[in-house]
Amino acid sequence: xxxxxxxxxxxxxxxxxxxxxxxxxxxxxxxxxxxxxxxxxxxxxxxxxxxxxxxxxxxxxxxxxxxxxxxxxxxxxxxxxxxxxxxxxxxxxxxxxxxxxxxxxxxxxxxxxxxxxxxxxxxxxxxxxxxxxxxxxxxxxxxxxxxxxxxxxxxxxxxxxxxxxxxxxxxxxxxxxxxxxxxxxxxxxxxxxxxxxxxxxxxxxxxxxxxxxxxxxxxxx
Numbered sequence: 701x702x703x704x705x706x707x708x709x710x711x712x713x714x715x716x717x718x719x720x721x722x723x724x725x726x727x728x729x730x731x732x733x734x735x736x737x738x739x740x741x742x743x744x745x746x747x748x749x750x751x752x753x754x755x756x757x758x759x760x761x762x763x764x765x766x767x768x769x770x771x772x773x774x775x776x777x778x779x780x781x782x783x784x785x786x787x788x789x790x791x792x793x794x795x796x797x798x799x800x801x802x803x804x805x806x807x808x809x810x811x812x813x814x815x816x817x818x819x820x821x822x823x824x825x826x827x828x829x830x831x832x833x834x835x836x837x838x839x840x841x842x843x844x845x846x847x848x849x850x851x852x853x854x855x856x857x858x859x860x861x862x863x864x865x866x867x868x869x870x871x872x873x874x875x876x877x878x879x880x881x882x883x884x885x886x887x888x889x890x891x892x893x894x895x896x897x898x899x900x901x902x903x904x905x906x907x908x909x910x911x912x913x914x915x916x917x918x919x920x921x
Contacts, residue, residue: 739912740899741887742920748885752895755801757875759820759828762792762799768918771801773883773893776815776835776842777808781892784904785836788894791910798896798914802832803879805891811842813876818847820872821861822854830854897921 743749753769770792774781792798804820806812815835822831834850835842848858865872883893886900894901894910897917905913 739909739916740896740901742898743886743895743900744898746886748882749895749898752803752882752886753801759802759823760799761829763797764799766799767797768897768914769799769801771803771895773803773805773879773888773891775806775808775812775891777812778891780904782836784892787905787907788910791907791914795911795914802828803882804876805879805883806876807891815842815847816876817865817872818851818861820875821864822851822856824864825856825860827851827854827856831856
């Protein structure tokens, strides 16, 4: 009986090792495929593309005369958005000729909606980009204290932002609803989504991928 138990334990260990090898192999293959797959899907046929890249009332950063526009659909509570954000920032900074269009798309519930609303309200004080950066790089769970800290450390006035939300809440809600409609029209089912020129990328990518996306988007344009 002991022999049977030892044999069974040995078999289980072999199965575990084999399973681990399969999972690691699958992960490695997935990485290779991701690296060799083309960056971006052409969405030039979408009637929403020009509307999105025009920016409209959406906050922006970077030169207005940039040779490339990058629309970014994100949620402050989205792990993949947070993962991709530093890589995007670095790639945009190194490129130097990209204008970023921020499309807040709060799909992770009421807290996300509150965060997006506060961020958009901060635009009235000219600090949206700074608030966005702080919320994207803060690893704490978002609550009122975190939102207030992000806004005040960006140089804003919390009371002023709250007053703006009270008097312009419907305007901000309309902006978020417009972002939602644009996301669906362009073919997004979740965050993050990046649109560079006529190309759409869904999900987190690294700095090298962003650089390749910029080059490919310029060539396609």
